[in-house]
Amino acid sequence: MRLKHIIKTAGGLRAKRRIAAVGTAGVLACGAVIAVPGTAxxxxxxxxACGAGYGVIDQMDLGADGRxxxxxxxxxxxxxxxxxxxxxxPKEPMQAMISISGVPNSSVMDYGSYTSYAGPVYLYxxxxxxxxxxFFRLERVRYNDHCG
Incomplete structure (x- = not known):
């Protein structure tokens, strides 16, 4: 009853449209908040970091902490x-490594304590x-990969 009274005294149809638009926007905003999944x-x-001319050809997740x-x-x-x-x-142990498959002593590695990334390491x-x-809290390795 109170809402109807406010609508009648606030300028008729124009006020009704304003209130309807605000109500719809509020519902949509609430829906958007509910629909967005939370991620830590x-x-x-x-x-x-590798420089100009380098494009990403593959990637591996390191759990929820890195890639x-x-x-x-x-x-x-x-x-x-x-x-x-x-x-x-804060600085934590991290590692980036690459080697030619099956070739001993071809590994190039950066291992140390870093705040954001390890590497880049390059190999022809x-x-x-x-x-x-x-490696960052979890290690991932791929062997005999991306031949060419």
């Missing part, structure tokens, strides 16, 4: 690996398969 952290995205990126430059024939944290924080591997890995 967004997944890391490639930061361009490892394998990039390649067709101009140089080099692969590059970077391990990224999802959230910048045109015409070869690579083993690549990353």
């Amino acid at each position: 952290q967004a997944a890391a995205s490639y930061n361009g 490892v990126f394998l990039t390649y430059s067709s101009a140089t024939g080099k692969n590059c690996v970077v391990t990224m944290r999802n959230v910048v924080g 591997a045109r015409g070869s398969c690579v083993d690549w890995s990353g």
Whole structure:
């Protein structure tokens, strides 16, 4: 009863439209908040650490904490690996590694305590398969991968 009284005294039809629009917007806003899933952290995205001309060709999740990126430059024939944290924080052990599959002592690795990423590490591997890995609280490795 009170709402009807306010509508009648607030300018008739124009006020009704305003109230209806505000009510609809409120319902949509509430729906949008409910529909958006909550996440503690967004997944890391490639930061361009390998430099110009390198494009991401593969990636591996490190659980909920980070991601490892394998990039390649067709101009140089080099692969590059970077391990990224999802959230910048205090220094913690991290690692980025790449090697030519089946070739002893070909590994290039960056291991240390970092706040955001490990690497980049580069390896000329045109015409070869690579083993690549990353570590931040969890390790992921791929062997005999991306041959060419």
